[in-house]
Amino acid sequence: MxxxxxxxxxxxxxxxxxxxxxxxxxxxxxxxxxxxxxxxxxxxxxxxxxxxxxxxxxxxxxxxxxxxxxxxxxxxxxDAPAGEPAATAAPAIxxxxxxxxxxxxxxxxxxxxxxxxxxxxxxxxxxxxxxxxxxxxxxxxxxxxxxxxxxxxxxxxxxxxIRGRRLPLTAIFLTVTLLAAVGIGVFFAIQTGVFKTAAQLDTAPPEAPPTVEGDDFTPADGANAPAKPGAADQSRNWINVFSPTDPTHVAAPSDAKAEVMKDDSGPFLRIQSGASGSAVAFDVGQGVLEKLAGKHAVFDIIARAEDGKDTQISVDCNFGELGDCGRKRYAVGQQRNEYLFDVQFPDKHPGSAGTIAVNSDFDKQGKAVNIYEIRVSIEP
Structure with missing residues (x-):
């Protein structure tokens, strides 16, 4: 049922x-x-x-x-069958x-x-x-x-x-969708220059390798963006923060090294962080911070890696009442180069000196880096 x-x-x-x-x-x-x-x-x-x-x-x-x-x-x-009982037959009409x-x-x-x-x-x-x-x-x-x-x-x-007649409509829809996707892909490829010929490609000498790789780095646009490494404007009014001729304002922890040296590129301070990843601290005087209070400043670290040992450095700042600069990371090569970062300082009294701490090897492999100069300028 x-x-x-x-x-x-x-x-x-x-x-x-x-x-x-x-x-x-x-x-x-x-x-x-x-x-x-x-x-x-x-x-x-x-x-x-x-x-x-x-x-x-x-x-x-x-x-x-x-x-x-x-x-x-x-x-x-x-005819009634032979032997049929009379009771079963009805009278004739x-x-x-x-x-x-x-x-x-x-x-x-x-x-x-x-x-x-x-x-x-x-x-x-x-x-x-x-x-x-x-x-x-x-x-x-x-x-x-x-x-x-x-x-x-x-x-x-x-x-x-009826279902059989629906199949062609489905095939048409899928075909149109696929063609539209291909068309959009071709459009974006043309816009991004994927199909440029060899004559259209940029054959100029390569620029200096990018070195800024900060954990909190955000690309900046407009006039407030700091210059690329190696392209600092020499006409700026630079304020000296560190020079190898006066290494007394450098502090190295027990497992880190800081040594003044000189070669064909000039005098420099070779720093090497310890196995614990400790950084070498460079003093930023209170008088310098007072000049930077309420201003937009650009710091410039001039450095290069030890011969044959490219490295990655990290930079942290402590400016006391004026805050910090966030953590920055740079890939440092064999060429002497400039590694820049900018800071917008609050308009308040610093109250004390500050520091810029540099870790010579972010990967903790014991690599060293040569520091030629640290300086800062105020943006107009």
Missing amino acids: DAIEKAIRNALEKGNAEDRAFRERVYRSAFAALDRALQANPGVTVEVAIKRRKAIQEKITEIESEFLPAVPNVGLEV EIGDKTPSPAVTVDVAPPASDAPRSRVLPVVPDIMPDATLPGAPAIDMSVPASSGAATEVAPDRDEQR
Whole structure:
């Protein structure tokens, strides 16, 4: 017994199934339950909805046929069979003349061995559900998960043909989307110069390698951006912060080294951080900080790596009441170069001197760096 038939029969058992009016209310309740199920599932197609409605109508027709009276079998006999008991034959009926007519017999109670009683299947119309069904039990058209049954009707060939016609539309949509994506990619490639010819490429000598790699570094635009390393404006009014000729304002921790040296490039202070990553501190006098208070200043560290040992340095600042400069990182190569960073100082009294701490090897591999000068200028 499928789910539809079971639901209707369960509803009939809740009332007087012999009452035709009650049965009609049950049938209407079944159609109403189907409509609610279809409305709750907008993904069901029109074809599937029609097949479900026809399935209910067929089950109602089958169930209703059980409540119709049996139609007796009617047979025509010309001659009564030999040995037939007289009680089973009906008298001949004469119609107007004396001409013999074939005898008509009616089987009132056929034996059990005869053919089963014939039934007339009722014609059940497409009953529409009422807004309210007084006296009709509720019908649940859903199928329990444990039953294993399903009221889904597989799509017929018409629905399959409809789905088949949808495939070309999907293919067209995917093709248009792919072409649009390719077009956008080509547009951006042209804008970014990917397709430049060799004649259009920049053949100028390479610039000095970028060295700024600060943890809190944000590229600046406009006039306030500091100059690139190696491009400091010599016309600035520089204030000296450190010179190797006066190393007394340098402090090196116990596992770090600071030594004044000289070669063809001039005098410098070679610093080497310890295994703990300790930095060498350079004093920034209180008088210098007083000149920088409330100003936008650019600091310049002139340095290069030890021969054959490129390194990465990190720079931290402590300007007391005037704050700090954030952590900066620079890749230092074999060429003497300038490593710049700018600071916007608050307009307050510094109260004391400050420091600039330089770690000669951010990777803690014991590499050294030569410091030629540290200076600062005030931006106009």
